[in-house]
Amino acid sequence: MARKTALKVFAAVLGLGVLMACSLVSPEASFARTHPQELGAGRPVCSECHTTDVSKGALKPYAAFDHTVGFVKDHRFQANQDNNTCASCHAQSFCSDCHGGKAPMKPATRLSDRPDRAAPHRGDYMTLHRIEGKMDPSSCFKCHGRANNDKCQACHR
């Protein structure tokens, strides 16, 4: 009973919120949906234009989005809060390289010609997962807990 009441209150608040939101929408113009300049062939060198020199005007300083090894490992925080910023340079298919939901091969195989990219499960991961899975199974859960686990089911029934 308490849960039903809570859900009703939540629904009412959400409904009122949606109604109010129409008059609360920001009048500011949207940001550029994609990168404003054409990116050339090959891997772009962001720091060519995005220097640390603030006199260049509105260009975002390179240090603010430098994709260090640590940034790549922890990008979930930025993506969860504002994936529109990611979308200005990365198409949705870039995310699907690893976060596809269901994949025919592991990312490290698909991207085997791109060793610079942080594709998980390199080498004989079938052997290593018997160790990593015992140390920290919650790291497996992020990708295989609800999807992309057909192969897991072959042994873990």
Place this chain on the structure above:
Amino acid sequence: MKRHTHVALIATLMSATAWGQEVSLYGTTMAQMWKSEDPGFNKAAYRPATQYLGIDATKLGSDNLSLHLFGWGKTDLSDSSNFDGTKTAGYLNYGYLQYQFSKANAELKAGRFTVNQGTGFEQVDGVSGRTDLLNGFTLSAFAGKPVLFKAGDLAHLSGGAAQHNYETQRDVIFGSRLGWRPSSTGEIGISYLQDGSKTAKDMKIAQPVDYTRRQAALDLTFVPTSFFDFRGRTIYDVSNERVNVAEHDWTATLKVGSQILVSGNFAQREFLYYYAGTNLPSLFRQNDNDRFDAWGGSVTWNAPLSIQLVADYRHTHRETYGEVNKAGGELRWANAEKTMMVGASGHVANAAKTLLVDSAAPFRSLSYGEARAWAMVTKGKFTASLDGILQKYRASNPYLNGLKNLYEVVGSLGYEVTKNVKVSGDLSHATTAVSKNETRGLLRAEYRFGMASKGGR
């Protein structure tokens, strides 16, 4: 989603691309080859051909309307490489119409898309929207039917009853996030996600496994100065009368000068609540009542001459298995044009303080070491890469068939036929615990056609 619904959705969306003034089509065709002579199994030769295909069509009658499709299909030209013995497979990763408003960064999506806002990272067949509000607030919401996968844990034993139970419980998914960005000092958000409206105990016949999930989350980014930021999230399980913490995951980063980054992370997960809603409860067992804690950090030095050095350390503690310390480093270098890149890394996991991890092998250790080195070169229209990894285990590991060191080397050569077409071939050789010698070949063709010239890839 039923197969004929899939076909109807794709056909409708594909035909919509005809209205697009800018249409980009991109794809990758891959052919793999390898043989298997694993002890205890029949000999087999595998030749799967895989096709990835994506379409982005913008300006569909309106400058603000666009369509995005991406999926893959696979067929085995020889023995089946699928675990269920079939020779074909395919999947629609996403396919949605998107309307982006010219103000407030507002957008609407309809179709199949991925949601990552606050607590969830979900695939949904439904609708979503987001907008900026006055005074730095943002609001987003989504609703629809969750994309369902096989709940294979009991399906083999129960004749599909578990799959039916899983699909019945997960009849709807919805969520919302309210965020606030006070100037440039960061952002705070609260979010809610509900997956399924019929819990296991709400079913006509009470079920042993609950596939539903109700979670609330708090996420925060705090950037008080240009040299420090603190970000992360806490997820709460709110499916019961009592609110329980499912996850804490927080990271602080300090910039020391212009070249050094120091970061620290703390994570804690209560499996009873963190694993809520899994479709593989036989593996991600909530009832273990287990808890995982981890803390660690890294130091990144963006050294002169485009060298990046990273040192990292992580201490993990799992109630049922004990403690592990993992440490290592990575070095990367690229020339200014990024036509030559090299990297090397090494990590050691020390599991001296673990409890009994395997009753079938009491002396089994979780300790191991890993080293990797790679290089990439682009010369005109040619590309080449070499990638090698070595994994070194303790001799007491009973699952290595007497081996101690496992390695894999992958070499790749590519040729850019035109600006939009590239072909490449890979050859890999490995020693695995199952196959003492394994050689694989892969041919790849990547192409991109279309009019859209700006934007990301």
